[in-house]
Amino acid sequence: MRPLILHDYPGSGNCYKARLTAALLGLPLERRVYDMLGGKTRTEDFLGTVNNNGRVPVLQVADRYLPESNAICLYLAEGSRLIPADPLDRADMYRWMFFEQNGHEPHIATLRLWLGYVGEANLSDAQRAQVPAKRHSGEDALRVMNEHLAARDWFAGNALSLADIALYAYTHVAEEGGFALDPYPHVRAWLARIAATPGYIALRD
Amino acid sequence: MRPLILHDYPGSGNCYKARLTAALLGLPLERRVYDMLGGKTRTEDFLGTVNNNGRVPVLQVADRYLPESNAICLYLAEGSRLIPADPLDRADMYRWMFFEQNGHEPHIATLRLWLGYVGEANLSDAQRAQVPAKRHSGEDALRVMNEHLAARDWFAGNALSLADIALYAYTHVAEEGGFALDPYPHVRAWLARIAATPGYIALRD
Numbered sequence: 039m040r041p042l043i044l045h046d047y048p049g050s051g052n053c054y055k056a057r058l059t060a061a062l063l064g065l066p067l068e069r070r071v072y073d074m075l076g077g078k079t080r081t082e083d084f085l086g087t088v089n090n091n092g093r094v095p096v097l098q099v100a101d102r103y104l105p106e107s108n109a110i111c112l113y114l115a116e117g118s119r120l121i122p123a124d125p126l127d128r129a130d131m132y133r134w135m136f137f138e139q140n141g142h143e144p145h146i147a148t149l150r151l152w153l154g155y156v157g158e159a160n161l162s163d164a165q166r167a168q169v170p171a172k173r174h175s176g177e178d179a180l181r182v183m184n185e186h187l188a189a190r191d192w193f194a195g196n197a198l199s200l201a202d203i204a205l206y207a208y209t210h211v212a213e214e215g216g217f218a219l220d221p222y223p224h225v226r227a228w229l230a231r232i233a234a235t236p237g238y239i240a241l242r243d
Numbered sequence: 244m245r246p247l248i249l250h251d252y253p254g255s256g257n258c259y260k261a262r263l264t265a266a267l268l269g270l271p272l273e274r275r276v277y278d279m280l281g282g283k284t285r286t287e288d289f290l291g292t293v294n295n296n297g298r299v300p301v302l303q304v305a306d307r308y309l310p311e312s313n314a315i316c317l318y319l320a321e322g323s324r325l326i327p328a329d330p331l332d333r334a335d336m337y338r339w340m341f342f343e344q345n346g347h348e349p350h351i352a353t354l355r356l357w358l359g360y361v362g363e364a365n366l367s368d369a370q371r372a373q374v375p376a377k378r379h380s381g382e383d384a385l386r387v388m389n390e391h392l393a394a395r396d397w398f399a400g401n402a403l404s405l406a407d408i409a410l411y412a413y414t415h416v417a418e419e420g421g422f423a424l425d426p427y428p429h430v431r432a433w434l435a436r437i438a439a440t441p442g443y444i445a446l447r448d
Contacts, residue, residue, distance in 0.1 A: 091346065091387050102331055106345075109337035116330055125321055126307055132314035139345040140311075141296065167372035182296050 051207035145176035150215030350381035355420030
């Protein structure tokens with residue numbers, strides 16, 4: 039396999055998805071770390087070469103650059119046990135990965151960034167105005183997850199898949215954004231199952 | 244193939260993605276239409292059976308229910324020409340499908356719903372407070388798309404793929420949410436290419 043370079047930010051849950059996927063599969067990743075909060079993913083060079091969307095993670099494969107955390111995980115895990123073989127189970131995996139990017143990350147990850155990293159006092163008026171809606175939507179995402187996990191151990195199929203990795207990344211640090219996980223016992227049990235998986239690495243390893 | 248039932252709302256771009264994918268591939272879909280704005284995807288029966296996230300589209304395959312528009316497209320198009328064969332091109336397709344759900348749909352589709360369907364006068368204070376941020380992020384998504392299309396005809400690989408279908412759904416009606424497409428000539432040329440594809444159907448067919 040060609041060498042894989044991850045353009046990375048250590049505190050980012052999206053970057054962590056790629057590192058956790060690679061760790062579980064035993065794939066070596068070379069890391070290039072950016073000071074994201076210091077604007078280093080918004081420089082002219084970064085925008086022109088790595089990602090014109092100004093974000094990490096980006097996976098570099100030779101001269102190709104692949105943004106979007108869940109797309110990176112799908113590329114890394116192609117043909118592995120982290121992708122269910124059955125077409126409908128695989129579709130379920132995609133379902134939860136899209137749910138994560140649409141119904142979970144914009145609320146739970148954003149409040150973690152704003153409240154846990156930027157700081158409430160430093161938010162713009164436009165950001166502060168969005169907090170209540172993001173709080174409500176984030177709690178709804180946790181409810182949907184908890185209900186789904188009531189009768190099953192993993193999100194798709196009968197084993198850990200990329201759906202679990204995608205949703206784990208920001209759920210296990212949701213409290214940094216002010217989300218209490220006490221009301222979601224099935225989510226908490228599932229978080230513990232993932233952390234007990236052989237090959238697991240922590241966000242800040 | 245088992246009969247495919249689409250739980251559907253005619254004006255929804257997300258539902259349209261599934262119908263357009265099926266039409267381009269010649270797959271028959273049986274439609275079950277819900278009055279989404281009238282709350283018919285939030286009934287106890289719908290939440291308990293079809294989707295506990297209270298949304299359409301949902302693809303029903305026998306007794307299995309698959310939510311999330313892009314997951315439905317991936318299931319319908321498995322093994323078809325709408326998914327690039329090369330692994331990195333396929334990863335690029337995923338990239339743009341996740342970008343659509345994270346960086347495009349929450350802004351462009353939501354403003355279309357709020358301003359074009361619900362009506363500005365009927366928005367809650369929490370919704371109204373989010374409009375400027377969604378306007379800004381939606382315009383940034385159109386910029387990113389326009390730059391990507393400057394040197395290529397399609398989002399991933401060298402042919403129309405699910406990435407184009409996913410991004411087409413709400414881009415081609417972005418003006419209903421108050422987004423002007425004049426500043427994005429490469430986007431407009433790409434919209435015309437998709438509408439000229441054999442088998443194409445319109446959103447409100």
